[in-house]
Amino acid sequence: MVGEAILRSKTVLTALLAALGLVLFQHVAWAQTPGLSITKEGPATVEPGANFSYVLTVTNATATDTLVVVRDQLPRGLTFVSSEGARCDLALTDPSGRTVECDPVNVSANGRAQITLNVTAPSTAGPITNSASATSTSQANPTTPVNSNEVTTNVVPNLSIEKLDDPDPVSDVEDLLLYTIRVQNRGANPVSGVAITDNLPLDVVDFVEVESDDYVCQVTAGVVQCNAERAFGPGEISTVQIVVEPEVAGTIENTAALFVEGIRGPIETATETTTVQAPAVEDEDENPDNGNGNDDNGNDDNGDDSNTNDSDDDDSSDNISDDNNDVDRDTIPDKNLPDTGGTSKGVLVGAALLALFVGFLTWISRYRSV
Structure with missing residues (x-):
C-alpha cells in the first residue's frame, strides 16, 4: 500500500514537471518568435511648432514572412499629422489620444519594412523623448511587443x-x-x-x-x-x-x-x-617756472640770457653768430649792434668837404698864375 502510494506520487510529480516544462517552453518560444527588431530615427533639434518626421524600421530575422503592428505613444505636446509606408492613425483604445497605431504590415523573411510618422513639434521649448514598438500578429498567440531605441529631440527656438x-x-x-x-x-x-x-x-x-x-x-x-x-x-x-x-x-x-x-x-x-589704451604721458617743461619768474637754470622767463652783460653792449654783438658767421639782424635787438646808418652819413659829409677844399686850392693856384 505504502509502495503504491509512493509510486503514484512520483507519477503525479513527473506529470506536473512535464506540464510545467511545456508551459515554459511555449512561453519562451512565444516571446522570441518571430525574431523582430525595430529602430527609430529623428532629428536632434527642431523649432517650436515645426513639422518633422520619425522613421521606424522593422526587421524580420526569421525565415518566414510576418505581419507586424507598429505602435508609437507620442509625448505630450507632439501632434500626429500623417504617415507613410503604412496606414496609421490615433488609436481609439488609448484614452490619452496620443498613441499612433498602424495597420499590420507584412515583413518578408530576413527583410525589413519602413514607416514614417509625420508630426508637429510642441510650441514650447525643451526636450522630447520618444520610442515605438512592434508586435507580430502571424501566430495564434501574438508575441510580446519589441521596443525600439529612444530618440530625444530638443525643441529649440531659432x-x-x-x-x-x-x-x-x-x-x-x-x-x-x-x-x-x-x-x-x-x-x-x-x-x-x-x-x-x-x-x-x-x-x-x-x-x-x-x-x-x-x-x-x-x-x-x-x-x-x-x-x-x-x-x-x-x-x-x-x-x-x-x-x-x-x-x-x-x-x-x-x-x-x-x-x-x-x-x-x-x-x-x-x-x-x-x-x-594706456593713458597719454604729458611732456614735462624742460625749464619749468619755479615761481620766481626764472626757470630752474636761473634764466629769466622774459628771454634774457643771464650770460649777457647788459653794461657792455658793444661786446655783446661779438658773441652772436652762427656756424657760417651769418647774422640775422632781424632777430637781434638793435641795442647790441653799432649804428651803421650814422657812420655812413659822416663819411659822405667828410668826402664832400674834402672835395670843396680841393676845389678851393685849385682855384687859388689858377688865380696866382694870372
Missing part, C-alpha cells in the same frame, strides 16, 4: 545673439565703455522665456549701469541677468545695453549667453573683445 562695443578702442582708462546686446527671433513662431546672462570681468572693469526696454535686469556680483517680459515675434529684435568703466589698459574680453526656458544651458553665446 534665435541669434550678437554683442557690440562702443568705442573700440577705448582712448583712455576710466573712459566709459558701452556694450549693446541684440537678440533676434529668426524663426516663424513667437518665442517666450528668453533670458540673457553677462558675466562681467570685474578684475578689469567696474559696472556702471544696465538699461533695456525688453528685459527686466538685475546685477549680482558682476553678473547681469536679464529676463524677457514678453514673447518676441518672428523677426523681432530685443536689446540690452550695459555700461562699464575700464580700470586697466589692455584687452577686455566679455561674453553674453542666451537662454530659453525649458532648455538646459545656453543655446548660443556672443563674445566681444575691446582694446583699452
